[in-house]
Amino acid sequence: MSELLGRVSPSHFASPQRPGFHLLMLFTAGKGEHFLDFRRVACKAGTLVHARPGQVQQFVLGQDLEADVLLFTPEFIFPSISVSSGTASASLIDDIATEDVTELRSDALGNIANVMSAIRRAYSKADDSRVSAAIFQHLLHAMLLMIAGHYVKRDAPSITDTHKRTFQKFRRAVDAEFKQTRSVEHYAEAIGCSAKSLRRACTIACGAPPKAVIEQRLILEAKRLLAQTGLTVEAIAIRPGFSEPTNFVKFFRRHGGIRPLDFRLKFPGARAA
Known part of the structure; x- marks a missing residue:
C-alpha cells in the first residue's frame, strides 16, 4: 500500500475514490483506518478489505499501516459455481466474498498470505504472454477460493441456503435496476419467487424488508455521488430517477438522516477535495 500511495501526489488519494475495478487489501502491519462506502473501518494485520467496482473508498494518509493490495477487473475473474449449492453464479467473487470487511482466522490468514506472496512473485516476472495472464487468473482463482473457505465456515446456521441465495439474487437485481x-x-418476479418469499428471505438475511433494502441502495448511490463528484443536488436527484429535487432532498433526509449538502460537507473526503 505504501508503494501505491507513493506513486502520485498525496492530494490524489486524499479524496474519495470510486474505481471501476476490485481492490482486495490484506493488511499486514500497523493499525489504522480506511473508509469504505462511508463506514470507518478499523484495520490491523489480518484485516481483509474488499472494495468492489462502484464502491466509494478512501485511504487515510499519514498512517503507520501496510497492506498487500491486489487490483483486478471483473472480467479477469473466472466464472465459477456456488460454493453452497453447486449452481452457476454470476461471478465467483459475488458468490463467495459476501462481506466487504472481515478479520481472518489465523489458518485462513496463512493460506491467503501464501497465495498473495505467490502472486507477488509471479508479478515480478510477468510479461505480456497468454501464459503469464493464465497464471495470474489461476492464482486469483485460488485466492478467492481461500477466502471462500473462510466464509463457508462462518456461515450463520439460521440462514438457510435457499434464503441466502434468494437474498443474493435480490441484491444483484437491485444493483442493476x-x-x-x-x-x-x-x-x-425477476428472480423467480413470490413477494412473500422475498420478504421472508430479506428479513432472515438482513433483518429488513425488501422495500428498505431498495431505499437504502438509492441512498447509498446518492451518497457516492455526493462524496465523489461535484454534481449539484439537482443533477444527482435525476440519477436515481427523482423528477423533482425537492422530493429527492426529502427522501434523502428521511432515510439518510441528514440533508444531501450537509452530508457532502460532513464526509471527510469532501473537505479534502
Whole structure:
C-alpha cells in the first residue's frame, strides 16, 4: 500500500475514490483506518478489505499501516459455481466474498498470505504472454477460493441456503435496476419467487424488508455521488430517477438522516477535495 500511495501526489488519494475495478487489501502491519462506502473501518494485520467496482473508498494518509493490495477487473475473474449449492453464479467473487470487511482466522490468514506472496512473485516476472495472464487468473482463482473457505465456515446456521441465495439474487437485481424501479413485486418476479418469499428471505438475511433494502441502495448511490463528484443536488436527484429535487432532498433526509449538502460537507473526503 505504501508503494501505491507513493506513486502520485498525496492530494490524489486524499479524496474519495470510486474505481471501476476490485481492490482486495490484506493488511499486514500497523493499525489504522480506511473508509469504505462511508463506514470507518478499523484495520490491523489480518484485516481483509474488499472494495468492489462502484464502491466509494478512501485511504487515510499519514498512517503507520501496510497492506498487500491486489487490483483486478471483473472480467479477469473466472466464472465459477456456488460454493453452497453447486449452481452457476454470476461471478465467483459475488458468490463467495459476501462481506466487504472481515478479520481472518489465523489458518485462513496463512493460506491467503501464501497465495498473495505467490502472486507477488509471479508479478515480478510477468510479461505480456497468454501464459503469464493464465497464471495470474489461476492464482486469483485460488485466492478467492481461500477466502471462500473462510466464509463457508462462518456461515450463520439460521440462514438457510435457499434464503441466502434468494437474498443474493435480490441484491444483484437491485444493483442493476434500482434507478428504474422500486417495486418489490417486480424484483420478486425477476428472480423467480413470490413477494412473500422475498420478504421472508430479506428479513432472515438482513433483518429488513425488501422495500428498505431498495431505499437504502438509492441512498447509498446518492451518497457516492455526493462524496465523489461535484454534481449539484439537482443533477444527482435525476440519477436515481427523482423528477423533482425537492422530493429527492426529502427522501434523502428521511432515510439518510441528514440533508444531501450537509452530508457532502460532513464526509471527510469532501473537505479534502
